[in-house]
Each structure stands twice: as C-alpha cells, then as structure tokens.
Amino acid sequence: MVVKVYTDFRSQPGRALLIFLKNTKIPFEIVEVNLRVGDHKTPEFVKITPLCTVPAIQDGDFSMGETVAIIKYLATKYADLVPDHWYPKDLEKRARVDEYMAFHHTGTRGGCCSIFVSEVLVPVYSKGKEHASDERLTRDKENLTKRLDKLENAFLRDNDWLAGDDISVADVLAVCEMMQNTVNGRDVTEGRPKLRAFLDRVKNRLKPSFDEVHNAWYAMWDTYKL
Incomplete structure (x- = not known):
C-alpha cells in the first residue's frame, strides 16, 4: 500500500516529512496542495483532514494531519521499513x-x-x-x-x-x-x-534527499518578487 502525502513544498513541516520518507523504505506518493490558491480549504481536502493544514496523509482508509503525529504514526506502523535511529524503539x-x-x-x-x-x-x-x-x-x-x-x-x-x-x-x-x-x-x-x-x-x-526537496522549494520562490 502506498501512503499518499498531501503537501506544498512551501511548507517547512511538509519538507521535513518528505525528507524523512525519502530516507525510509515506506512507499509513498506526493499529492501537491497549493496553499496560495486555497487547495487546503476544498471539500475534498477537508475529508483528508478537517484541520485544513499540510502536510497530511492518506494511508488506506486512514487519514490525518499534523507532522509530528504523522511521523510517529508512520514510524510505528512501518517500523520494519524505518531505520531505528529516526524514531528509536528504545x-x-x-x-x-x-x-x-x-x-x-x-x-x-x-x-x-x-x-x-x-x-x-x-x-x-x-x-x-x-x-x-x-x-x-x-x-x-x-x-x-x-x-x-x-x-x-x-x-x-x-x-x-x-x-x-x-x-x-x-x-x-x-x-x-x-x-x-x-x-x-x-x-x-x-x-x-x-x-x-x-x-x-x-x-x-x-544528501541527496535534502537537496532534492529544497531545490523544489527554491524553484517556487524564484517566481516571487522579494
């Protein structure tokens, strides 16, 4: 089963979750959510998490928001696919x-x-x-x-x-x-x-996951006038 990760690369917690996942063997796919245009407030997204925040995940019939809670859930459920140092069992x-x-x-x-x-x-x-x-x-x-x-x-x-x-x-x-x-x-x-x-x-x-995720973030900000 593939975990769907709903996120926007503008989100710091979203980037942290992606980097964590890229350094595990948990199968996942990214579903991009554009915060600037309000994707996180659509009825479809509210079904994923009524908190209307990113990141959020859909794991089979189970969905949730809040990065720290998501990480604890994934590291526990898929413990055999996550190197122990990320969230130790001890x-x-x-x-x-x-x-x-x-x-x-x-x-x-x-x-x-x-x-x-x-x-x-x-x-x-x-x-x-x-x-x-x-x-x-x-x-x-x-x-x-x-x-x-x-x-x-x-x-x-x-x-x-x-x-x-x-x-x-x-x-x-x-x-x-x-x-x-x-x-x-x-x-x-x-x-x-x-x-x-x-x-x-x-x-x-x-490396290389850190650079991959942050390069996507920088590419977004290149379109802004700072």
Missing part, C-alpha cells in the same frame, strides 16, 4: 526525540517562522504594499535569538545531534525551519558556529 532514546518535538513548535519553529512571516510573507502577500513594523521586527528578532539560544545551549550543548547519538526526525524538523529564511538572505546560524556545524552536518547526512 524508550529513553525515543523520549529524547519526543522531548525535542514537544519543544519544536514554539521553539525552533516559533522563532524561525515568526521572522520569516514578518520579513518575507507580509511584503510578498501584499505585493509590496505592506511591511512589518520596526517594533514587530525587533520583537521577532529577539524571539529568534532566545529560541536559537535554547537550541544551542540545551539540545546541542554536548551533542552533535538534537536528540541522541545519531540523526533523528528531530534534526530534520529543526533544519527545515532554519532553512526557511534563506530565501530572504537571512542566515539564522550567523555568529553561531555550533549551530552552523549542526546545520551542515544534517545537510550532508541527508
């Missing part, structure tokens, strides 16, 4: 991955996504007519700094990886968020050699 190792994923949404994603919305999406979606206020940008930059400090000083304090001694889904989720701002020329690792080394480590480990 309770304590798995708990470390879960610990990061509990932090992720308001942590790494919260910091990286907020500044991306202010610096990129506000002017892009308004076709240059609107820009985030200086106050908002200052707040977003301060928030980004706090979240990246947590990433470095807690999760990467004594580790090469965020949640153990090998790469896991935690690392993929984090790096996809960190890459989002590159379309605007912002390097969230600037002045942070530990974070820069981590980013490079993940990218190199995930």
Whole structure:
C-alpha cells in the first residue's frame, strides 16, 4: 500500500516529512496542495483532514494531519521499513526525540517562522504594499535569538545531534525551519558556529534527499518578487 502525502513544498513541516520518507523504505506518493490558491480549504481536502493544514496523509482508509503525529504514526506502523535511529524503539532514546518535538513548535519553529512571516510573507502577500513594523521586527528578532539560544545551549550543548547519538526526525524538523529564511538572505546560524556545524552536518547526512526537496522549494520562490 502506498501512503499518499498531501503537501506544498512551501511548507517547512511538509519538507521535513518528505525528507524523512525519502530516507525510509515506506512507499509513498506526493499529492501537491497549493496553499496560495486555497487547495487546503476544498471539500475534498477537508475529508483528508478537517484541520485544513499540510502536510497530511492518506494511508488506506486512514487519514490525518499534523507532522509530528504523522511521523510517529508512520514510524510505528512501518517500523520494519524505518531505520531505528529516526524514531528509536528504545524508550529513553525515543523520549529524547519526543522531548525535542514537544519543544519544536514554539521553539525552533516559533522563532524561525515568526521572522520569516514578518520579513518575507507580509511584503510578498501584499505585493509590496505592506511591511512589518520596526517594533514587530525587533520583537521577532529577539524571539529568534532566545529560541536559537535554547537550541544551542540545551539540545546541542554536548551533542552533535538534537536528540541522541545519531540523526533523528528531530534534526530534520529543526533544519527545515532554519532553512526557511534563506530565501530572504537571512542566515539564522550567523555568529553561531555550533549551530552552523549542526546545520551542515544534517545537510550532508541527508544528501541527496535534502537537496532534492529544497531545490523544489527554491524553484517556487524564484517566481516571487522579494
């Protein structure tokens, strides 16, 4: 059975899910959902997930949304097709991955996504007519700094990886968020050699899937006027 993955390459969590799947033996196919034209709000998509978010999956008669939940479901159901380091079966190792994923949404994603919305999406979606206020940008930059400090000083304090001694889904989720701002020329690792080394480590480990997914993302953004 082939898992259908509904996603838009503009979505950081969507890209993370695709990279994870490309590094497993789970059979899947991509169904592209265009967020800009509202594909995620159609009656057909609402049947997949009433949350109206991407990514989402259809696995036989079962469908669901929310990236972290999807990854846990797939890694558990198709455990024999997923290398154990991605979401370990060992309770304590798995708990470390879960610990990061509990932090992720308001942590790494919260910091990286907020500044991306202010610096990129506000002017892009308004076709240059609107820009985030200086106050908002200052707040977003301060928030980004706090979240990246947590990433470095807690999760990467004594580790090469965020949640153990090998790469896991935690690392993929984090790096996809960190890459989002590159379309605007912002390097969230600037002045942070530990974070820069981590980013490079993940990218190199995930070749060629990392480049394949992000090249599709960059190709989309080439059509925008930033």
